[in-house]
Amino acid sequence: MVDASPMTALYLREPELRRGMELLFFAYRDFTQASDSVLAEYGFGHAHRRALYFIARIRV
Numbered sequence: 001m002v003d004a005s006p007m008t009a010l011y012l013r014e015p016e017l018r019r020g021m022e023l024l025f026f027a028y029r030d031f032t033q034a035s036d037s038v039l040a041e042y043g044f045g046h047a048h049r050r051a052l053y054f055i056a057r058i059r060v
Contacts, residue, residue, distance in 0.1 A: 032046075032049065035049055036049060
């Protein structure tokens with residue numbers, strides 16, 4: 001059983017937070033790379049992909 005008192009709270013230090021942010025950045029970049037390359041064929045960019053995402057959500 002884990003003691004949840006404030007004296008034993010778990011936390012991340014600055015290096016761990018920065019590494020996590022880097023990993024999220026690279027994962028997002030890799031995840032969106034395929035769709036960005038398809039949109040580039042039509043002259044659309046990264047911002048267009050975001051706009052299309054939200055427009056598609058409205059239609060559902």
